[in-house]
Amino acid sequence: MIYFDFAATTPLDKDAAEVYLKVATEYFGNASSLHDIGGQSSALLDNCREELAQILGVDKKGLFFTSGATEGNFLALEALLSAPLKKGNHIIAGMAEHSSIHGELRRLEKAGYEITLLPFDDSGLIDIEKLANEIKPETILVAVQHVNSEIGTIQPVETIAEICKAQQIHFHSDCVQSFGKLDLKSITPLVSSISFSGHKIYGPKGIGGVYINPRTHWDPFFPGGSHERGFRPGTVNVPAIAAMTVAAQKIIGQTSTNHDTFALLRDTFIEALKPIKDRVVVYGTDAAESQLPNIIGLRISGIEGQWMMLECNRLGFAISTGSACQIGMQSPAKVTQALRLSTEEAKQFIRISFGKSTTVEEVLQLTESIVKIVQEF
Template sequence: MIYLDYAATTPMRDESIQAYSEVAKKIFGNPSSLHDHGTSAKNVLEGCREELAKLIAVPKSGVFFTGGGSDANILAIQSLLLGNKHKGKHLITTKVEHSSVKNLFKKLEDEGYTITYLNVTSSGEVNLKELEQSITEETVLASIHHVNSEIGVIQPIHEIGKILKKHDILFHSDCVQSFGKIPIEIKEANLDSISISSHKIYGPKGVGAAYINPMVKWSSVFPNTSHEFGFRPGTVDVPGIAAFVIAAQLIYNEMTDEQQRLQTLRTHLIEEIGHLHLPIEIINRASLHLPTILGLLIEGIEGQYSMLECNRHGVAISTGSACQVGQQEPSKTMIAIGKTPDKAKQFIRLSFGKYTTIEDIDFLLKIMKQIINNFRL
């Protein structure tokens, strides 16, 4: 099967599997234990923390390993809010955040926080003027993702960071989709906190990390927690973390060349859709975008049908974020950029990765043309 759903998850690369296996067999101790097995595990853990910190150019004391990107989002935001209760109870986010952030903010709203949900432009970008106008004396934190998981638009986090810094507002960003694909300039963007994930970069599932600026105050969500310096409870998955960091190092080494290769594939697909005169609307053709994600609307055909037909022909695509699939709702990003509910239901997402070839793209085009022609018979 041709796999074009890398934004949902990626296959583990061989080097990551090997690292997991070696550490699991040889360094199996609990890093909190005081005997030699525990010390060996702690040394590996702290070595991984240092290496990951180097990749994202931050102090290692601000890096905390988590159970994934969603876990990192939830813990980072809650920890920052608990540490800054005195600053106010107004929060800012967008209408197109990942479900982990969206659902957390709904919970916080029930707990007495006031939330401003920012609109986005027709290309999916945050409106900076609206962001600045939404700030109040009670605003304590804003959570705005780096890259949209459905259409790949890159948010102007440097400009967002400048605005928030000027008003002394904490800035958290979900960087799960951007990590390993484009640089995350944490200091330059005035980011106080980010979340990243292993399984989006060819590492194992169930592992991720949060970064919180060591100069920023935060409090543990779970009092008396001893693991990860009080940030997260539970025995640390040292083999998983080792495999994650190996995958991170490798994807960073390959980043520039790989993104250029994937941009070539993306451009080829878009050009061929035009050459074939297929009734397909390209989402985010002009805006700053991640080469690995492309959103499409196939005229008159629901995305669910297109996805199932592609699957029947041996091509795996999606109808949006894997964390909200099955809810039978139109894409929240499509609605946010101004599409009608009926139009939004036509949405499909293609996402490319390490093993995607030009032949895969050409086969996809053949199947899409066939699906459209058969649907219209």
């Protein structure tokens, strides 16, 4: 089967896998233990934290490891709300945020917070003017993802950060899809917090991280925790952290090459759909600076996305109908709501995403199959 769902997860890099096995067998001590074996794990953990901090362009004192970005998003929002820059109870977030953000927002709404959700414009971007107009004196937090996981649009987080700073508002950005594909060093000095994940960059599943500006004096959500300076409980997963660090080092060195390859694959994919172009709508923007090329969100009029996904699967291609977390709840992709698609249009949505192993030949095989499916439908 040919894989086109890299935005959901990636295969574990072989070098990262070797490091995981080595650390799990030779550096198995609890990093919080005071004996020498624990000290070896602690030293390795600190080295990984320092290396990832350099990659992100942040102070390592603000970098915390989590079980992934879902936990990271939750803990980051809770940390920022425990240390607001001013009094208030109003939160603004993107309508197309990851389900982990929406789950936390629903909980906060029940706790008395007022929530405002921002849709996308026709290009799949947050309308900055609308964001500014929604800000109130009581607004204390804005949460907008850096890159949308379903159509690949790059949100104007620098501009959003400037607006938030001027209004004394914390700004959290989910950087899961941008980590390893874009240079985050221009983003991290501007935000209050970011989250990232290992399994999107050919690292292991079950590991990720959060950066919180060290000037934020947050309170821990889980009381009594001693790991990660109280940010989260549980023994630190040093083998997975080491493997994620190796994966990050490798992919950062390939960013420019991968981007050019993905741009070629995207152009090839869209060009090859010309025989059915009257029925295809590709979501996103043509502006290269606002579009990550490895994610293509589209719909084919008259054909439900789930049916197209199953047909592609039958023919040996793995595609998706949106975020895997959302699919598990059998709900429409969040981006379809943000784009204000009708219920029928939302059901037609599919996502194609490329990885560093994807070839032009594979893309042409996929498009040929999609065209055939549509013509025979």
